[in-house]
Amino acid sequence: MSNGPNPEKASMIVFSGDMDKVMAALIIANGAAAFDIEVTMFFTFWGLKAIQKGNLTGKGVMGRMLGVMNRGGLKRIGPSRLNMGGMGRWMFKKMMKKRNVTPLPEMLRQAQELGVKMIACEMSMQVMEIGKEDLIDGIQVGGVGSYLAVASESKFSLFI
Amino acid sequence: MSNGPNPEKASMIVFSGDMDKVMAALIIANGAAAFDIEVTMFFTFWGLKAIQKGNLTGKGVMGRMLGVMNRGGLKRIGPSRLNMGGMGRWMFKKMMKKRNVTPLPEMLRQAQELGVKMIACEMSMQVMEIGKEDLIDGIQVGGVGSYLAVASESKFSLFI
Amino acid sequence: MSNGPNPEKASMIVFSGDMDKVMAALIIANGAAAFDIEVTMFFTFWGLKAIQKGNLTGKGVMGRMLGVMNRGGLKRIGPSRLNMGGMGRWMFKKMMKKRNVTPLPEMLRQAQELGVKMIACEMSMQVMEIGKEDLIDGIQVGGVGSYLAVASESKFSLFI
Numbered sequence: 001m002s003n004g005p006n007p008e009k010a011s012m013i014v015f016s017g018d019m020d021k022v023m024a025a026l027i028i029a030n031g032a033a034a035f036d037i038e039v040t041m042f043f044t045f046w047g048l049k050a051i052q053k054g055n056l057t058g059k060g061v062m063g064r065m066l067g068v069m070n071r072g073g074l075k076r077i078g079p080s081r082l083n084m085g086g087m088g089r090w091m092f093k094k095m096m097k098k099r100n101v102t103p104l105p106e107m108l109r110q111a112q113e114l115g116v117k118m119i120a121c122e123m124s125m126q127v128m129e130i131g132k133e134d135l136i137d138g139i140q141v142g143g144v145g146s147y148l149a150v151a152s153e154s155k156f157s158l159f160i
Numbered sequence: 161m162s163n164g165p166n167p168e169k170a171s172m173i174v175f176s177g178d179m180d181k182v183m184a185a186l187i188i189a190n191g192a193a194a195f196d197i198e199v200t201m202f203f204t205f206w207g208l209k210a211i212q213k214g215n216l217t218g219k220g221v222m223g224r225m226l227g228v229m230n231r232g233g234l235k236r237i238g239p240s241r242l243n244m245g246g247m248g249r250w251m252f253k254k255m256m257k258k259r260n261v262t263p264l265p266e267m268l269r270q271a272q273e274l275g276v277k278m279i280a281c282e283m284s285m286q287v288m289e290i291g292k293e294d295l296i297d298g299i300q301v302g303g304v305g306s307y308l309a310v311a312s313e314s315k316f317s318l319f320i
Numbered sequence: 321m322s323n324g325p326n327p328e329k330a331s332m333i334v335f336s337g338d339m340d341k342v343m344a345a346l347i348i349a350n351g352a353a354a355f356d357i358e359v360t361m362f363f364t365f366w367g368l369k370a371i372q373k374g375n376l377t378g379k380g381v382m383g384r385m386l387g388v389m390n391r392g393g394l395k396r397i398g399p400s401r402l403n404m405g406g407m408g409r410w411m412f413k414k415m416m417k418k419r420n421v422t423p424l425p426e427m428l429r430q431a432q433e434l435g436v437k438m439i440a441c442e443m444s445m446q447v448m449e450i451g452k453e454d455l456i457d458g459i460q461v462g463g464v465g466s467y468l469a470v471a472s473e474s475k476f477s478l479f480i
Contacts, residue, residue, distance in 0.1 A: 008472060013318070015184055017241075020365055024335055024479075027443075031464040037472070045180055046241060062255055069242055081337075081366060082389055092447075095382055099446045123187075126259045127252075144191040152168060152197070156477035157316035158333070159184075173478070175344055177401075205340055206401060220418075222411055229402055283347075286419045287412075304351040312328060312357070317476035319344075 007038045011154040013147060017046030017072075018080035019089060019104065025050075025160045026107040033114035037155070041111075042147040043139075044121035046070070047160075048128065049077055050108070051120060051135050063129030072134070074104045112138050119146050167198045171314040173307060177206030177232075178240035179249060179264065185210075185320045186267040193274035197315070201271075202307040203299075204281035206230070207320075208288065209237055210268070211280060211295050223289030232294070234264045272298050279306050327358045331474040333467060337366030337392075338400035339409060339424065345370075345480045346427040353434035357475070361431075362467040363459075364441035366390070367480075368448065369397055370428070371440060371455050383449030392454070394424045432458050439466050 010032045014025050029039045043051050054073020058064035078089040096103070102110070112118070119142045120135055132141060140146075151157045170192050174185050189199045203211050214233025218224035238249040256263070262270070272278070279302045280295055292301060300306075311317045330352050334345050349359045363371050374393025378384035398409040416423070422430070432438070439462045440455055452461060460466075471477045 010471075011316075013184070013188075015181065021335065024333070024365065027464050028333075028468070031468050035465070035468055037468075045184065060258075062251055066242075066251070066255070082386075091382055091386070095386075095447050095449075098380075099443075101443065101447060123259075123261065127255050127261060129255075144187050145195070148188070148191050148195055148197075151170075151316040154316060156331075156471040156474060157318065158477065158479040159318040159320050160479050171476075173344070173348075175341065204344065222415055226402075226411070226415070283419070283421065287415050287421060289415075304347050305355070308348070308351050308355055308357075311330075311476040314476060317478065319478040319480050 007036060009038045009040070009150060009154045011040045011147065011150045011157045012042065013157075013159045014041055014043045014047035014050060015045050016080070016160055017049035017070075017077055019077045019092065020079040020081075021160050022047070022050045022074070022077065023104055023107070025158075026104070026111055028158070029111050029116045030107060030114060033111065033116050038115070038117070040117040040119065040147075040150045042119045042121060042142075044124045048072060048120060048124055048130055048135075050074060051118060051139050052130065053134055053136055055134060057131070057134050058129040060129065066128055070128075072130070074108060108136075167196060169198045169200070169310060169314045171200045171307065171310045171317045172202065173317075173319045174201055174203045174207035174210060175205050176240070176320055177209035177230075177237055179237045179252065180239040180241075181320050182207070182210045182234070182237065183264055183267070185318075186264070186271055188318070189271050189276045190267060190274060193271065193276050198275075198277070200277040200279065200307075200310045202279045202281060202302075204284045208232060208280060208284055208290055208295075210234060211278060211299050212290065213294055213296055215294060217291070217294050218289040220289065226288060230288075232290070234268060268296075327356060329358045329360070329470060329474045331360045331467065331470045331477045332362065333477075333479045334361055334363045334367035334370060335365050336400070336480055337369035337390075337397055339397045339412065340399040340401075341480050342367070342370045342394070342397065343424055343427070345478075346424070346431055348478070349431050349436045350427060350434060353431065353436050358435075358437070360437040360439065360467075360470045362439045362441060362462075364444045368392060368440060368444055368450055368455075370394060371438060371459050372450065373454055373456055375454060377451070377454045378449040380449065386448055390448075392450070394428060428456075
């Protein structure tokens with residue numbers, strides 16, 4: 001937040017909507033922001049789920065079908081492995097709580113408070129029929145150019 | 161293509177053969193190339209499917225089995241999620257068309273026209289019994305060293 | 321190992337515990353190390369399996385359940401695709417052997433001999449109830465800060 005005139009930058013493409021990968025992305029983002037690195041997260045494809053409010057989305061028949069099958073929101077996403085119909089999600093939350101790991105929605109809030117810039121991929125939103133009103137507050141909408149502009153200046157850039 | 165004497169560089173390892181990840185890789189590659197960045201894509205493991213012609217491959221019993229189970233070609237690959245035996249692929253293509261997103265084979269052609277350098281991983285080709293004649297035109301074959309040489313000079317390098 | 325006073329650096333987050341992705345990570349690491357690049361691998365989440373001895377882990381009920389379902393060790397992990405209940409793992413090993421590809425445990429040993437620095441993610445170890453005694457020798461334990469410190473100085477940094 002209080003970075004100097006030429007702060008270091010880092011960027012991430014959050015492509016995955018899996019709970020564990022989104023968590024890894026946020027831990028890196030918040031860690032980097034705490035080190036005064038200017039972080040930009042570009043959410044695309046399934047990664048949009050991490051910044052959706054969680055309501056049903058879609059306008060056409062297929063868009064609405066996708067909205068049901070691929071419902072967004074941090075409370076709904078499960079891990080990439082061992083999800084077992086939601087049991088994995090429940091189990092991971094429990095194990096994280098036991099070890100005092102910050103819950104995912106709070107990690108996201110922290111990221112926003114630390115000034116992590118979040119961009120939602122415009123093309124993915126159009127294809128998946130997800131509107132700006134379906135996203136949480138504080139998200140910009142942009143194209144691949146907005147990622148590339150910051151990726152070129154980044155100390156590191158990850159595809160997650 | 162008309163980059164200056166010391167153009168910026170970017171590189172990607174395309175490890176995944178999923179339709180959605182290959183699409184993300186090509187969107188980034190074409191976007192970067194349009195910004196006069198010299199892009200190198202290194203296709204390895206399942207990522208080889210994106211640059212295969214689509215014919216059956218393999219010489220030995222196992223190689224031919226793998227060729228059937230893991231058949232390449234941009235028209236055959238499905239998304240990493242919600243593929244549902246090919247229905248997802250069909251649905252995504254339809255939703256992309258509705259929003260005028262360039263189809264995948266055309267994106268690949270554009271990338272080649274924009275001068276994106278494509279390298280197929282030699283070791284993966286040998287292990288999976290995929291020959292140079294199984295790949296589309298304009299692909300170089302190389303080892304991990306050819307990736308590392310460009311990765312060290314890249315503004316950003318992604319593992320997709 | 322015999323890097324000069326300011327060697328080039330590269331870093332990787334090994335998030336995945338899939339055999340094929342771990343192999344890709346080690347091939348890149350060993351290739352880079354052979355080019356005198358100082359490589360740091362940060363193993364987190366499922367990636368910890370690659371540096372586990374392979375014994376059963378966990379203390380509480382859920383930790384032990386996870387230890388069974390997600391048992392570590394390079395000999396147990398299977399590929400991200402076409403594993404088919406272990407058949408894929410067997411088939412890949414066979415195809416790799418036929419082409420004289422170094423087996424995974426030997427690749428890991430080579431990486432350590434080449435001076436590749438390996439860090440296990442402390443938080444993941446705590447959440448998954450994996451102890452230092454469950455890891456192979458020569459692994460440091462550290463937080464996200466230890467990754468970020470090297471990522472900022474890296475020529476390239478990958479999320480695998």
